[in-house]
Amino acid sequence: MPIAAQDQLSTTFAALADPTRRAILARLATGEATVNEIAEPFEVSLQAVSKHLKVLERAGLITRGRTAQWRPCRLTAEPLEDVADWVARYRAFWEAGFDRLDRRLQEIQKGQTGEDDER
Amino acid sequence: MPIAAQDQLSTTFAALADPTRRAILARLATGEATVNEIAEPFEVSLQAVSKHLKVLERAGLITRGRTAQWRPCRLTAEPLEDVADWVARYRAFWEAGFDRLDRRLQEIQKGQTGEDDER
Numbered sequence: 001m002p003i004a005a006q007d008q009l010s011t012t013f014a015a016l017a018d019p020t021r022r023a024i025l026a027r028l029a030t031g032e033a034t035v036n037e038i039a040e041p042f043e044v045s046l047q048a049v050s051k052h053l054k055v056l057e058r059a060g061l062i063t064r065g066r067t068a069q070w071r072p073c074r075l076t077a078e079p080l081e082d083v084a085d086w087v088a089r090y091r092a093f094w095e096a097g098f099d100r101l102d103r104r105l106q107e108i109q110k111g112q113t114g115e116d117d118e119r
Numbered sequence: 120m121p122i123a124a125q126d127q128l129s130t131t132f133a134a135l136a137d138p139t140r141r142a143i144l145a146r147l148a149t150g151e152a153t154v155n156e157i158a159e160p161f162e163v164s165l166q167a168v169s170k171h172l173k174v175l176e177r178a179g180l181i182t183r184g185r186t187a188q189w190r191p192c193r194l195t196a197e198p199l200e201d202v203a204d205w206v207a208r209y210r211a212f213w214e215a216g217f218d219r220l221d222r223r224l225q226e227i228q229k230g231q232t233g234e235d236d237e238r
Contacts, residue, residue: 010136017132022205029209032225077212084210086141087203090148093196094203106151 008060009086012079015059020044021052028062028075038073127179128205131198134178139163140171147181147194157192 015021024038039049053073056062060079065072134140143157158168172192175181179198184191 007138009141010138013132013136017129017136019126019129022128025209029212075209075212077209080206080209081213083202084206084213087199087206090144090194090196090199091203093148093194094200 008079009082011059012061012083015055015061016083018052018055020049021056024049024052024056024073025061025075028073032065032072032074034070034072127198128201130178131180131202134174134180135202137171137174139168140175143168143171143175143192144180144194147192151184151191151193153189153191 020042023042027033027038027041035046035050035053038053039046042049053062053064056073057064060076062073063076065074139161142161146152146157146160154165154169154172157172158165161168172181172183175192176183179195181192182195184193
């Protein structure tokens with residue numbers, strides 16, 4: 001199994017597995033922001049927000065400016081594109097209820113002879 | 120913040136944050152399978168696979184048959200559709216390098232007067 005190659009995706013999914021971090025990304029989708037600006041709408045400490053930002057930064061979901069006193073955070077979309085690419089493989093399963101279709105097919109294959117040629 | 124309503128999505132992302140669990144889903148995308156069949160290609164114990172299946176089942180990503188001795192696992196696509204819907208909001212950011220465009224716009228707004236009307 002090519003586990004190592006997929007670690008970036010695991011890191012991305014883990015970073016997204018938190019509603020506050022997803023809300024931070026939604027905020028940054030409207031434009032770059034400082035830690036203080038990001039923290040404003042949340043009922044958590046600035047320290048907690050900083051921790052969330054570090055997780056997002058490690059996952060490559062945000063980048064931070066280099067100016068020491070004003071380090072704006074900015075959304076980086078590439079890891080989200082990888083998520084979209086990954087999940088797109090399963091599109092057929094939810095479009096047209098393919099999982100239900102699959103179940104029906106398996107039932108037929110298991111001997112519930114489907115000899116009547118319905119359309 | 121409507122945190123509670125988003126917990127299902129957090130559970131889904133957490134379940135997907137593991138390469139073995141994603142590989143199990145890829146296997147199930149080809150058709151339902153028993154725990155033994157699923158475990159075959161992996162270099163982990165049957166017990167470890169069972170644990171992964173429990174995580175996937177709790178996240179609603181798989182369902183298991185009711186027959187006691189042969190409980191086939193089956194992919195359930197709905198949570199993946201939620202992931203696709205969520206990530207689609209950011210499509211504009213990776214299509215056409217929107218994040219880079221945004222950065223450029225911000226730079227211009229910050230007074231690096233862009234008065235020359237380039238095309």
